[in-house]
Amino acid sequence: MTTEKYRIGIDTGGTFTDGVLINELTGEIQITKVPSTPDDPSRGFLNAAARLLREASVEPKQVSYVVHGTTVATNAIIEGNIARTGFITTEGFRDMLEIARQIRPSLYDLQFEKPRPLVPRYLCFGVPERLNALGEVIAPLDEDAVRIVALKLKDEGVEAVSVCLLHSYANQDHEQRIGKILHEVMPDVAISLSSEIVPEFREYFRASTAVVNSSIRPIVDRYLGSIEERLRADGLEAELLVMQSNGGVYTFEAARERPVYMVESGPAAGVIAASYVAEAIGEFNVLSFDMGGTTTKVALIQDGEPKITKEYEVGATAGADTGAGRGSGYPIKTPVIDLVEIGAGGGSIAWVDPGGVLRVGPRSAGAVPGPACYGQGGTEPTITDANLILGRLNPDYFLGGEVLLHIEQAEKAIMSRCAEPLGLTLLEAANGIVEIANSAMVNALRLISVQRGFDPRDFVLVGFGGAGPVHATKLAMDTDVPLTIIPMSPGITSALGLLVTDLKHENSRTRINRVANSVPREVEAILDELEALGRGALEKEGVLESEMDFERHADVRYVGQSYELSVELAAGTITQATLDGVTADYHVAHEQAYGHNAPEEPVEFVNMRVTGRGKIARPNLKKVARGKGSDGAIKETRDVYFSESGGLVSTPIFDRYRLGEGDLIAGPAIVEEVDSTTVIHPGTSAKIDMVGNLLIRSV
């Protein structure tokens, strides 16, 4: 029996639940994959956790943290498996959710539908009250009317209620009084006040955020509750945490109250992992490239911090090329790592369109029937089939040999569906499929970098996910990214991300006022109040004062603009100099984002934002042995297609587990490991670093 401490990360995906156990002292990692159990995802979670502990012979008491990444919240919305929810707003605005943004999600589709509101109209109510934009009371709250509504909702048997009154971001009083009445009438019902969840202006977006929170709250509450109960019963005393969409973690308890913060929990973990992997070798500007079976997700990390967006829609449909269709999902204003997700993954289907052009995605063969080469009845060619034909994947060593790939099935699918209709050879067609998928991914990478004013040459690319390392090197070449990093076990990188992040709580408030007219003392007061909220949450989570850190941001715009950019406020007491700094920083940020600024224009505050962080010590990854030259790691040679070499090239295949620190590999080369395959293109070379990363650069 040792006293060593461990952390567990469990990442629940659509097909597999990945588990990672890390020894806090040695950085040694144990991984496991178990099938996900969509009917009750908590079983998959518990199976993975139990297996990790058993295989590593670790006692439950030795575990200090468990961090969970899950899509349970998003799935509930997408599948319509949501709680019966009520909605209360200002009289005259009952139909806020029905009207939404008044747009069609797809422009030329005469058979379109609007997303169905999460609350049916008969459970939506307007109550007499009114505030103006300054938060002043124009009409008092009619508490009797609220009580009548509360009784109706009780009669209807709702499990949750959301409240969003006009201008409640400026004055919470009416919402809080409604919350109190609801609680009196229905003590067991979960209540979400928009002014507590995200007190920012633009009513539909704030309401939608509160409603998403309400409608998933009972589901998430039961789910996390049952996990917690079982873990405690097994003797686990660890802190239980969930990954949030913004890359921070929060406790099960906080997640059960505010599940809207965890809708993109799984993908966020991947971005955090990419940041961690790069930071460990001194790189802080990172493009995260996560390619799985059905989609690819890319994100940008600047100075060690992932870019955050507040324009996100839950359940939106991903396009093949440049991301989701506006208005096709449910907007939330809580912070989400700014991911561009496109419908191109290993299982994405290649097809010839009616104009005779080769296309890839967004349709996917999914897990069933899967790519044609899986031999499970799939007849349509996929990106995986193309990579197999090009010699990039090993038919006998896919998932370490667990899945046998059938080359003849892949060949048949590509010949009949792509090569023959286009008059191409098999190899040309397979290469075309990969190039087209790559071009969509290049567009996505440009979207988050060049389009947002960042030069890819200042970044490194971290490639992971089962299919990521197959494509990463080429994408880096096409976008002029100088260095590609492929971490060890890229298939479970996302799960690793769960173990290397901090506790995070963001609080914000809308306060529209010109920066020039702002009084430093008043700004300070708002920030103090927001910081106190974060401090309270962190204290509740047992974080010591010395481990706390607070970042203050202001969302700022030119007077008259409608969208804001975030500017960090300098540490220390807010003075006139701090405020002048805000204005100066905004001009710079605007220039960077949009290519121009207007220094003569006045600047105004829109939101104040404080992020409280409870630091969690990051584990160190285990070092690999010193290399003895890469030749010893060659397991075979195989013909692999590289268009830049004009066709098939005899290519050495390396066993990743036999490579050591300092080993060098010149492209073309393939590196195989259980959960992924790295393609090193001609004209590039890889070096193995201390912890086994492949560092790939152009030569």
Added chain:
Amino acid sequence: MKSTGQSTEPIALDPIRFEVIRSALTAITEEMAATLRRSAYSTNVKTRQDFSCAFLDSELRVVAQAFTQPVHLGSFVELIPRAVRSYRVENMGPGDMILVNDPHAGGTHLNDITLIAPVYYPGDPAGQPAGYLATLAHHVDVGGGAPASLGAFQEIYQEGIIIPPVKFVEGGEIVSDIFTLVMAQVRSKRETPGDFRAQVSANLIGTRRVISLFDQYGYDETLFYMNELLEYTSRRTRAEIAGLPNGTYKAEGFLDSDGFTDKVVKLVIEVRIEENEVFFDTTGSDPQRRAPVNSTFAMTFSGCAYALRALLDKDLPVNDGFYRNMKVHAPIGTVTHVAPPGPVVGGWETEDRLNDLIFLALSDAMPDRVPAGTKAMQCQVGIGAIDPVDGEYKCTYEAIAGGYGGRMTLDGPDAVQAHGQNTENAPAEETEAKHPMRIARYELIENSEGPGRQRGGLGLRRDYEFPDVAAKFTILADREISGPWGLFGGKAGRKAYYILNPGREATELGSKVTLQLKPGDVISYQTCGGGGYGNPFEREPSQVLDDVINGKVSVERARTEYGVEIDSTGRDIDESATRRLREAAQ
């Protein structure tokens, strides 16, 4: 890979390179759109997304455009080529941009201002533009007789500043004389300069990206693929059209008023589908009016182009390869093709209704594709007042949704924009924070749906209140006499109402008016419901029940319009009474 532009080798089409360049071109216009949206000032451009972006080749053919407002399609086809030709290519150079909005020279209404940037590739020895980037944005105010440049006038000159093609940016810098002159005409002094700068910025970003595309794939080769993209689109368009039923289809309809007289405005459309081409003809439509309902040719073209595009594969690109297979004949001097000096600001009403009429004309031939009558009016709102807080003249422009028509298997969605218009709503909180006004009500109108087996969508009610100021308020819409038609036994949706001070000394207003309000006045803007599709007595009773439970349709209306009896709990169908009602109706 860089080309000197002098290569004479023929280029062989590589289907993979084709797809790569095709998506890169789309990505460029989308990047321009994102830049414009994020850096503009006005709620109309930013939040409501009333703008579009495009790339045209050196022959002024549209190659790619960003996914925003189809009503702007016609401007790209009509206005940009005419503006460039009249300004003359030899008068432009790198870093220059041309500003234009002239409705009588290919434009739409004056608020839609287009900024055109010729793109020069440094590697091209001839020094000719390799193509043109353009951004079109609806500016909230361009002067004229009423705030937001919206109102019932009799000549174009009353509608605001007319901008013929002029050099607005020279060598990368805004030409301050022109800028100052334009701004002097504009009421919204704060927002408009920011929106102009955002347009310049979008064109600069686009230029950078087009040049790097040439760098990456070679100048000649990229130009070759641009042309191939048009050929490809044309091939696909022709193949798609071949799948439509050949024939000549005709429909006529009416706008309920023109803004000065109550004389309805007759609109006629003939759609002729031939083997690989489609012809639209508006002959028979009324002569143009000295009133705001006249459509420019570009507007009419947009309506026809949207209708055709919506009938074809969702995946088909929209560029010159598509346009070249459709022809629009709109006789000059009619409300569908106004001659100078006719006013145009309400021409969208004509454009929108033509669009609805095209679907009506085709409904027998393609009953599975087209909707019943939709909102098919713009529902424009223009508001102006001096803000007592800061003394600034503030203008608001927006356009409100209504009910969509029922489809063969789907109900018409409630409260949504129709056809070429897909602008968002302005959040009440944003409007109230920026302008001296209040949105008092924003809700669905119960029982406004056109009954049908698939019912029409509900209309919207938006009440504007002005507690402290004497604002000027313009309504530019239609449908004050009749609502959108039903199809195949479906009934019409509720008509629109425009009401001053509802619930007090309520006055019903016309659909095209400018009013000087008093402090405390309220305007209730109530848009129409969509038309129903199919016999309402065949509607699935559970769907009727659902509408009743949700308060969208009353119990009484369920009985009379749908033959469904709801029991006394309000939560169940009285099956036997329903059977009796429906049998009696047979």
